[in-house]
Amino acid sequence: MTESALNSLRAAKRIVIKIGSALVADGGRTRQGWLNSLATDIAALRASGQEIILVSSGAIALGRNHLGDERPRKLEEKQAAAALGQPLLMAAVSAAFGDHDVPVAQALLTLEDTENRRRWLNARATLETLLGAGAVPVINENDSVATDEIRYGDNDRLAARVAQMIGADALILLSDVDGLYSADPRVDADAEHILVIEELTGEHDDMAGDINQSANVGSGGMATKLAAARIAQAAGCMTVITRGTDMSPIEALLAGGKATWVLPSMTPEKARETWLRGHLTPEGTVRVDAGAVKALRSGASLLPVGVTGVKGQFARGAAVAIKDENGTLIGKGVTAYSSEDAARIAGLQTDAVEAQLGYRGRPALVHRDDLIIES
Numbered sequence: 001m002t003e004s005a006l007n008s009l010r011a012a013k014r015i016v017i018k019i020g021s022a023l024v025a026d027g028g029r030t031r032q033g034w035l036n037s038l039a040t041d042i043a044a045l046r047a048s049g050q051e052i053i054l055v056s057s058g059a060i061a062l063g064r065n066h067l068g069d070e071r072p073r074k075l076e077e078k079q080a081a082a083a084l085g086q087p088l089l090m091a092a093v094s095a096a097f098g099d100h101d102v103p104v105a106q107a108l109l110t111l112e113d114t115e116n117r118r119r120w121l122n123a124r125a126t127l128e129t130l131l132g133a134g135a136v137p138v139i140n141e142n143d144s145v146a147t148d149e150i151r152y153g154d155n156d157r158l159a160a161r162v163a164q165m166i167g168a169d170a171l172i173l174l175s176d177v178d179g180l181y182s183a184d185p186r187v188d189a190d191a192e193h194i195l196v197i198e199e200l201t202g203e204h205d206d207m208a209g210d211i212n213q214s215a216n217v218g219s220g221g222m223a224t225k226l227a228a229a230r231i232a233q234a235a236g237c238m239t240v241i242t243r244g245t246d247m248s249p250i251e252a253l254l255a256g257g258k259a260t261w262v263l264p265s266m267t268p269e270k271a272r273e274t275w276l277r278g279h280l281t282p283e284g285t286v287r288v289d290a291g292a293v294k295a296l297r298s299g300a301s302l303l304p305v306g307v308t309g310v311k312g313q314f315a316r317g318a319a320v321a322i323k324d325e326n327g328t329l330i331g332k333g334v335t336a337y338s339s340e341d342a343a344r345i346a347g348l349q350t351d352a353v354e355a356q357l358g359y360r361g362r363p364a365l366v367h368r369d370d371l372i373i374e375s
C-alpha cells in the first residue's frame with residue numbers, strides 16, 4: 001500500500017514541503033547542517049523535474065532571543081520576533097541552497113492572500129512565475145503585519161492552502177513526530193502508528209486530540225496537521241506527515257521512512273473543477289466570439305481578443321459567466337480584469353492591452369485553471 005503512495009510521491013509534479021520551527025531552530029540558532037541536507041534533497045528533486053515550494057517556520061524561534069529569553073506571548077512580541085528572525089531564516093536557507101544552482105525566493109503570505117480570490121490570483125501568478133524560473137519559493141506567514149483576524153497562526157494550514165492554490169500533488173509536513181498514532185505515544189504504550197488514511201474522519205481528530213509535538217517552539221500540533229491534510233485531501237493533494245529531524249529527511253522518506261500518508265480522493269484537476277463548480281456564482285457576463293468558444297472547448301484560456309462584450313459590474317477576482325454570441329452559456333470562470341477594464345480591452349490582441357489600460361495585466365482574461373466549461 002505505501003509502495004503505491006510512495007510511487008505517487010516520486011511521480012508528483014509539484015510538492016509543497018513544510019518544515020516546522022523545531023527543525024529549523026535549536027535554542028535560537030539555525031540548524032544549518034540539517035538545512036544544508038534538506039537543500040541537497042530538494043535540489044535532487046528539482047533536478048529530476050519536480051517543482052518544490054518550501055513553507056518554512058522558524059522566524060519567531062530564531063528572532064525571539066533578540067527580545068530577551070522569554071518565549072514571546074503577546075501578539076506584538078511574536079510579530080517583532082518574526083521580523084527579527086525572518087531575515088535570519090532566509091539567510092540560512094539561501095546559504096543552504098548556495099552550493100546548488102537553485103535560486104530561492106521569499107514570499108510572505110497572510111490568510112487573506114489564500115482566501116480572497118483577487119489576492120489569490122496575484123499570489124498564484126507570482127509562485128507560478130518563480131517555479132517556471134526554476135526557483136524554490138520559500139513561504140512563511142507575514143507574521144509582522146498579520147493581525148489576529150487575518151492570521152493563520154500555524155504554517156501547516158498555510159502550507160495546505162498554498163498546495164491547493166498551486167495545484168500541488170503532494171504536501172509533506174516535516175516535524176518531530178513520525179505520523180498519527182491511535183493515542184499519545186508518549187503516555188500510552190499501546191498507541192498504534194497509522195500508516196495510511198484514505199478518508200479523514202472525526203475518529204482521526206479524536207486520536208490527534210491536542211497532542212502538541214513541540215511544547216516550546218512552533219505552534220502546530222497533530223490537530224493542525226490533520227486540518228491541513230483535510231484541506232489538501234479536498235484539493236486532490238496527498239499529505240505525508242513524517243519526522244524530519246534527522247539529516248536528509250526527504251531522501252529518508254523516499255527510501256520508505258515511517259510516515260502517515262493521507263491519500264487524496266481525486267486528482268488536483270478534478271478537485272479544482274469541483275471547487276469551482278461549488279463556488280462560482282457569476283456576478284456578470286462576458287460574451288465571446290466563435291473562435292474563442294472553440295479555443296475554450298479545447299482547453300485554452302480566454303484571451304481578451306475573443307471577447308465581444310461585457311455585462312454587469314464586477315471586480316477582478318469575481319466569477320463571470322461566459323456566453324457565446326447567441327447567449328448560450330459556455331462556461332464560468334474567475335476574471336483577472338474588472339468589468340470596466342474587460343470592456344476596454346475586449347477584442348484586443350494581448351500585446352495591445354498594456355497600451356490601452358496603462359498597466360500590464362494578465363495575458364488571459366480568464367485563465368484556464370480558473371475555468372469550467374459546460375458540456
Ligand code: GLU
Nearest residue numbers: 058059060154155218219
Ligand atoms: N510563522 C511562524 C514562524 O515562522 C511559525 C508558525 C508555526 O509554527 O506554524 O515562526
